[in-house]
Amino acid sequence: MKIERIHHVAYRCKDAKETVNWYVENLNMDFVLAIAEDRVPSTGEPDPYMHVFLDAGNENVLAFFELPTKPEMGRDPNTPVWVQHIAFKVKDRETLLGFKEKLEANGIDVLGVTDHSLFHSIYCFDPNGHRVELACPDPEEEEMLKRLDEVKWEMLEEWSQTKKAPKHADWLHAKAREKHN
Template sequence: MSHAVQLSRIHHVAYRCKDAAETVGFYERVLGMTFTTAFAEDHVPSTGAYDPYMHVFLDCGGGNVLAFFELPEQPAMGRDANTPEWVQHIAFEVPSMDALLAAKAHLEAEGITVLGPTHHGIFKSIYFFDPNGHRLELAANIGTPEQLAELARVARPMLDEWSQTKRAPRHAAWLHAPEFQEGAE
């Protein structure tokens, strides 16, 4: 059965930035993204409101686009004080653990503080911040097809239990078992 909405991929994800040129430079230099497009307008096309902006687009590879808005006439950027900074982040996939470790070395050579690698059972990640305060994650998949199948199998029961209890269900506790973490690449 097909759905009424036919999605083909994410066109782009947009965030706010403090300085469009600094942001583009960071993502090109630090993460190797390609700056592809910029739009500057004085009026918002969807609302007609006066609100000058620069909208920049960076290709992350694989048809994935990350965009930013610089809004010079809006109040300074902030963040949701009620949401921990670790929650809202942008995660990018790297092809292997070797690539993850090479990325970490590159980031640290750029003077960027990096947390990790952190083991998440089926992937390992490193974390750092861009110049705008957005938390970024690089993740290398390490899960087996069997592990991924088991996670898919327990996804609905975990969500249902969480919805009833608001406590972490133990359906995938094996992800954090010491023997699993020690044996993972």
């Protein structure tokens, strides 16, 4: 028995129409489906909602719920803003830079390009405050993945025991550390 793939990932949004338009206009996603109900199907709870679905490529679906009767959405104050995010893969650096240019032309603040060695990323926020990452593979990605695969269990065990960053893959963010020092 094995999971085949993620069916969809769902987040809350402030405004379904604004959210759909943002992802269509800025990330070139297709709007594929809208479902609206007055009751939650799984629980029967009375709670009107709009549930929208966007095509994030390769059968990956990004969904949002607008919940007009609930208190305004917020963030977990104990989790740093950079932690919770959704990352989308793009073909290559040229595509990544094209999205950066498009987002900035649309008035969206973009952080990066950040060099993660394995891949390169840009970051921005959608209109709901969700952090969005676009990432392209590094040309040496395959070799780096092999190196990381060889040490993953050792790293996890060391972290589990010490709660300190193991140095097995310290090379991964060397360029980023240099930039910030």
